[in-house]
Amino acid sequence: MNHKKRIGKLMLAGLAASLTLSITQVQGSTLDTLTQEEQKTEAQIASVEVTIGETLESINLKQMGIDDLKAQIDATEESQIETKAAIEAQKALIASRKEQLKTRLVALQISDATKNQVLMLLDSENFADFINKAYVISQLQSADNEQIKTAISEEEKLVALEEQLADEIQTVKAAESRLKSESTALAEELTSLKGILSDNQTVLSQVKTEYADEAARLAAEEAQANADAEAVAAASKAAEEQQLAESSSAVAVAESASSAASSSVQAPVSQITDSSVAAVVTAPVVTVTAPTVTETPAAQGKTLVVSATAYSRHEAELSNFTATGIDLSVNPMVIAVDPSVIPLGSLVNVPGYGIAIAGDTGGAIVGNKIDLHMENLNAALAFGRQTLTITILQ
Incomplete structure (x- = not known):
């Protein structure tokens, strides 16, 4: 046993x-x-x-x-x-x-x-x-x-x-x-x-x-x-x-019961x-x-009047990475947008700035507002606030 x-x-x-x-x-x-x-x-x-x-x-x-x-x-x-x-x-x-x-x-x-x-x-x-x-x-x-x-x-x-x-x-x-x-x-x-x-x-x-x-x-x-x-x-x-x-x-x-010790009683196995x-x-x-990842289709050649400001990754408390994971030190041509107005990932032609990726967001960027990333901090500070007509490319 x-x-x-x-x-x-x-x-x-x-x-x-x-x-x-x-x-x-x-x-x-x-x-x-x-x-x-x-x-x-x-x-x-x-x-x-x-x-x-x-x-x-x-x-x-x-x-x-x-x-x-x-x-x-x-x-x-x-x-x-x-x-x-x-x-x-x-x-x-x-x-x-x-x-x-x-x-x-x-x-x-x-x-x-x-x-x-x-x-x-x-x-x-x-x-x-x-x-x-x-x-x-x-x-x-x-x-x-x-x-x-x-x-x-x-x-x-x-x-x-x-x-x-x-x-x-x-x-x-x-x-x-x-x-x-x-x-x-x-x-x-x-x-x-x-x-x-x-x-x-x-x-x-x-x-x-x-x-x-x-x-x-x-x-x-x-x-x-x-x-x-x-x-x-x-x-x-x-x-x-x-x-x-x-x-x-x-x-x-x-x-x-010592007398029963010699018996055949066995403990249950x-x-x-x-x-x-x-x-x-x-x-x-x-x-x-x-998590389900969804992609928003880019707008088709749409023009939009927006209020534009500028920022730089060299500002205090800012990092090199956008909300979508783009490294601004590698690709600085990025603008912050309201995704409900301009889909993330869209190509946007901004007068005086060039063609950039809608690849960032911001708490103050709501509605028809955009924030242009600039590598030069002084240029970003001097940009101020401007009203521009941008084009969301096809």
Whole structure:
């Protein structure tokens, strides 16, 4: 009998040790796997945030170049207007000069001016008088020749102005073509950026869901394992108490009836069966519900008049991380919004600031208000409060 009881106790002890070892191994394995997955996911998120920051910087620089190009086109168009006005004035001047020359030549042909000039030379009183009259006639002819040269020069200037206008028009057309090409590239980069942002949000959602599921699974397994261990311990304790009670009863019987000591009376044998172990109340399993992560779709090309302020991560008591987990030291182009007005994760074009991510919130940011993050603390303090018309990009 004692031999069987020892075997039962050894079996119970072995079962308890096995359960404890199993719990330790399972927790160690799952926690190691979870840690590795978490580190891998964090590295991927950091990489995506760096890409988002670089893409936003590139887009804003390209937008600045487009704005400069538009200014150049406007200046060229104004210059074209001035050039056309100069050409019209030059045409009027040339027409006037030609009309004067025409009148002069006709007058010379129908008058006796040439003959009179010859007679005037023949009527000279002396050689000095002849020289003087010849000089006067030469000056008159030089004036006519100068008018002819001036008309020719003005015509050449007109041709040069027309060529300059043609070159400027070609320059403007080339600039317009470049502007269209830059705009197309900008749209493609915006589309790519939205895809990257969507992937980033998906990764974040998956990490949160997997973490919650893993935590719930570990909690349930730990609770079940603890309940099983408590059941085994309770069964072992009950067996020991029953054995002690049986030993005490046997001593009492031997002392009171020594004549019956040689009889075949035996203390009842207590055996631990599966039903006795199963009778132990099992602790309830704790189930942790994973939080549901929802994503708000971005608005479609919506304009909005807002009251804008600015802040900086360098302010006292502020950290580098936004409410959505964006690292401002990696991606500073972030604005705080009211999620009920501007969905988190949206791309927003802010005049004078650029294209940014709606990735932060604030207690004072309610309704049509936004807060622009600026890397320069002095610039953020000097920004004040401004009324702006922003665009929530498609």
